[in-house]
Amino acid sequence: MNEKNLLPSKPAYEVDFPIERVEAEHVSRREFAKFLCLVSGGMAVGSGWVAVKDRLFPPFRIRGEVFVCRTGDVVVGGTHPFQIEGTKMPYILIRPAEDEWYAYEQKCTHLSCAVFYSPKHGKIECPCHNGWFDPRTGAVLQGPPPRPLPRLTVVIKGGGIYVAEPRTV
Ligand code: FES
Numbered sequence: 327m328n329e330k331n332l333l334p335s336k337p338a339y340e341v342d343f344p345i346e347r348v349e350a351e352h353v354s355r356r357e358f359a360k361f362l363c364l365v366s367g368g369m370a371v372g373s374g375w376v377a378v379k380d381r382l383f384p385p386f387r388i389r390g391e392v393f394v395c396r397t398g399d400v401v402v403g404g405t406h407p408f409q410i411e412g413t414k415m416p417y418i419l420i421r422p423a424e425d426e427w428y429a430y431e432q433k434c435t436h437l438s439c440a441v442f443y444s445p446k447h448g449k450i451e452c453p454c455h456n457g458w459f460d461p462r463t464g465a466v467l468q469g470p471p472p473r474p475l476p477r478l479t480v481v482i483k484g485g486g487i488y489v490a491e492p493r494t495v
Contacts (some may be wrong), residue, residue, distance in 0.1 A: 386413040391481050391488040394419055394429070398485070403445035407432065410489075416440065417478065419487060422448065422461050429478040429489045430464050436471040450475065 392410050400406045406419040416432040420443045430450070434441050439454035443461055450459040457469030464475035478489040 386415070388478070388489065388491045391483075391490045394487045394489055396485055397482065397487060400487075405443045417489070418443065418450075419480070419489075420450070420461050426462070427480040427482065427487060428461060428464075429480050430459075430475040431478075434471055435466075435473040435475060436469070441475065 388410060394408050395406050400419065400421045402421055402424055404421055406421075408417050408419060409415070410417065418430055418432040418441070420428045420430070422428070422443075422445070430441075432440050434452040434454065434457055436452065436455060436457055439452050441450050441452045441457075441459065443449075444451050447458075448461065449467060450461050450464075451457070452459075452469065452471065455470050457471040458467040459465065459471070459475050460467055464477045466472075466474060477492055479492050481488040481490060
């Protein structure tokens, strides 16, 4: 007897589940149109949600000037972390020199790690991916952060340090 005749012509799985490859890979016009409608519908809903969210929850703005601390509370080269009522954003006040005061959001603009001021290096540093910022401008000096640190206006009045929204020129 010929050995070739003993072997089945198709593997067992093809006999049990007969699926034609061409049919299985075919995408009908109707299926393609359905897919396009779902994708564009999803994008339209997403854009609508962003627009509604901006109206319902406008970004936090500081009203007027907010007291942070007394000038004597921060040594030269020191920092003072603080928060402002109405937001959970952490802020940091920096005093790199006797008469220099700067305030920034304390969240890195890369992936939101907490930044800190290093008087030794004279920079604001992000420990997560070694991002550095200029303590006097908030500009990115090194690393992956895509934007400068958001800065607040610092006002000194009667020995007190106050912060306000950045002045627009
Ligand atoms: S989170 Fe700050 S550099 Fe990546």
